[in-house]
Amino acid sequence: MSPQSRFLFLLGLRWFPVGLLIPVLVLLPLERGLTIAQVGAAAAVQGIVVLVLELPTGGLADSIGRRPVLMIATGINLVSAGLLVVADSMPLFVLVYLLQGFYRALDSGPLEAWYVDSALAADPKADIETGLSRSGVVLGLSISGAALAGGGLVALGPWTLGSWRISALTVPVIVSFVLVVAGLVAIAVLMKEERPAKRGVSWMGDVPRAIGGALKLVRRNRVIAALIAVELFWGFGMVTFEQLTPVRLSEVLGGADKAAALMGPVGAAAWAASAAGAALVPLLVRLIGPRWAGFTMRILQGAAIAGMALIAGPAGIIVAYLCCYTVHGASNPVHVGLLHRQVDGPWRASLLSLNSMVGQPGFAIGAVLLTAIAASAGTPAAILTGAVVLAVAAPLYLVGRNSRTSSTVEFQQVA
16 A cells, blocks of 8 residues: 555544544533533543643654554553443543543644655655645545444444443444554554654754744734634634534434434534535635635634524524534635745744644633533523634734735744
């Protein structure tokens, strides 16, 4: 197999177990006795861990190699998945999300970096861009198909093995665990990596310098600061459609099992809608420009989320949810593109990592506050609050509209 084929296969195997859990990840702890506020607090742990470790673990992958870091990450994910099968208390679910935080931080980047290294080592003129673009297709199809399969597994009902009864919501978790085992074996077999004797990463020097350089850019460039702030608000608002939508549907449909079964095909359709939204980005940017595109996306996504809160019937909630994901798929390339246009130099990757990291505390804060609001004032009130917070960041896309020249000067000053 070529490096690209191995990369795409491993990527699909990495994301399929994630898609299986989409219909049940929030509903399962509720079935096992946790409150919605406790679920939010447990999920916040993952965001905090990723926030702390994302940049340092990138340095670790450069230091000891992509393959060992990815194997360590997948091993941690295996323990987390196994624990999720049996977790039935708040401390155990906190431990699940703690391990997931370590896994997500370690898993962020090494597989893609390994593919680029391997492809260029085999052919310095290799078309790596095609492989990277195909990875987006594989990721979307994997999650979409897995979410559909997860909902189908729930719909088939509980399993009975002798005297052991496995609830319908637990079935996708068990299948996900088996696939994580397969993923670990596939990494060991398919990832071939030759490491040089020494690597040029110093934990006491290079990594802190990269983080410091990115922070200086944020401090000295008001456009970058505004975009980073958008990511913070965006992370807060994402709690509405990633965690609260299944709860909202369960309330409308009158049961967690019904909502989980429905979230399978709905989740699959949402990822397809996200891909469609991303495909519309070039046309939208040509028509109104990237900054106004970002502004428009934030307003439209906030309106779609508000629709999920205000519409009473399941059909209307699902339509609003799909509209939200369509806009979500278009928003990310616009946002990242604006960041790329603001910096040229050695801290580009660190700046993008910093942008991603800011979304983690935003999500963690949202998980705690919005689930608390859901517990006290109802799920619609929590979703509406998240919609307002997400949309209020829209004007930040219009900060420094003519700043490309000044940003280059500021970069030179930082350098």
